[in-house]
Structure formats: C-alpha cells, structure tokens
Amino acid sequence: MKKxxxxxxxxTAAYTLxxxxxxxxxxxxxxxxxxxxxxxxxxxxxxxxxxxxxxTWMPMGEDYWYASYKTDNNRxxxxxxxxxxxxxxxxxxxxxxxxxxxxxxxxxxxxxxINTYGNSxxxxxxxxxxxxxxxxxxxxxxxGVAEIAxxxxxxxxxxETKITTTQH
Numbered sequence: 001m002k003k004x005x006x007x008x009x010x011x012t013a014a015y016t017l018x019x020x021x022x023x024x025x026x027x028x029x030x031x032x033x034x035x036x037x038x039x040x041x042x043x044x045x046x047x048x049x050x051x052x053x054x055x056t057w058m059p060m061g062e063d064y065w066y067a068s069y070k071t072d073n074n075r076x077x078x079x080x081x082x083x084x085x086x087x088x089x090x091x092x093x094x095x096x097x098x099x100x101x102x103x104x105x106x107x108x109x110x111x112x113x114i115n116t117y118g119n120s121x122x123x124x125x126x127x128x129x130x131x132x133x134x135x136x137x138x139x140x141x142x143x144g145v146a147e148i149a150x151x152x153x154x155x156x157x158x159x160e161t162k163i164t165t166t167q168h
Contacts, residue, residue, distance in 0.1 A: 038065070041093075044081070074114065075097045076097070108154060121139075
C-alpha cells in the first residue's frame with residue numbers, strides 16, 4: 001500500500017512540474033476587449049503596425065482605446081486612439097514605449113521586469129543601496145494605483161514590500 005501511495009505522489013509531482021509554463025510576456029487583463037474595438041481604429045492599427053503579433057486591446061475611459069504589444073527590441077509599446085468622431089476621421093493615434101527608464105538599466109533587468117509585471121509595468125529606476133548590490137525601483141500600475149517593488153541587479157524581484165501611491 002505504501003508503494004502505491006508513494007508512486008501516486010511521485011506521479012502527481014512529475015505531472016505538476018511538467019505542466020508549468022515558462023515565464024513569458026503576458027498581458028495583465030483577463031478580459032478580451034478586441035471584439036469591442038471600433039473597426040476604424042482596429043483597421044488603422046493593423047495597417048500602421050503590421051508586425052505587431054500579440055496585441056492586447058483595453059478601453060481607457062469613454063474616449064480612448066489603447067493597444068499594447070511587445071517589440072523585437074524588448075519594449076512594450078502602447079498605441080492610444082481617441083474615439084471622438086473628429087479623431088476617428090483622421091485615424092490619428094499616438095504611441096508610448098515602455099518602460100520609462102529614468103537611469104541606465106541593464107537589459108536583463110528590463111526583460112525580467114517585463115516578464116514579471118507585463119502590461120502593468122511603467123518605469124524602472126536604479127537606486128543606491130547600502131551594499132555593493134545594485135537595486136532598482138520598478139513602478140507598475142494596477143487598477144489605477146501605482147506600486148513600487150524592488151529588483152536586484154540580475155532582475156530578480158526581491159521582497160514583496162511595495163510602496164503604494166494613488167493617482168489623482
């Protein structure tokens with residue numbers, strides 16, 4: 001009987017380890033809004049950015065939509081579109097490349113921050129530390145609230161001590 005229980009536990013552990021997904025860039029939204037995006041905005045985006053593959057659409061208030069995608073040079077790009085008729089006729093939009101880098105940040109830290117925080121990531125800033133280890137403040141925005149976490153020089157998020165600030 002003990003052998004059966006041990007075998008069952010071993011198989012369960014093996015299945016659990018085999019079912020894990022590698023860490024990749026993921027959007028933080030669980031809802032797929034792509035069907036609700038106005039056709040003119042979606043068509044303009046696809047014509048302007050034909051190489052964008054994994055695109056996440058999100059509403060922003062009543063007047064804006066934005067599309068997020070990851071570029072080949074490991075940056076998150078957001079393209080904003082206004083839904084007002086005058087802007088829809090012009091097919092105008094503007095884009096922002098994230099994360100905002102306030103100081104020099106190594107590529108490993110940027111990659112790990114993007115993989116950890118996804119679309120929530122806003123900025124990364126090097127901070128002074130007491131020891132010889134480099135530390136970085138990583139700002140991400142969830143549900144309209146800015147939070148700051150720390151990462152070490154290898155891009156590993158350290159303790160989950162977060163400083164929360166509200167947006168006005």
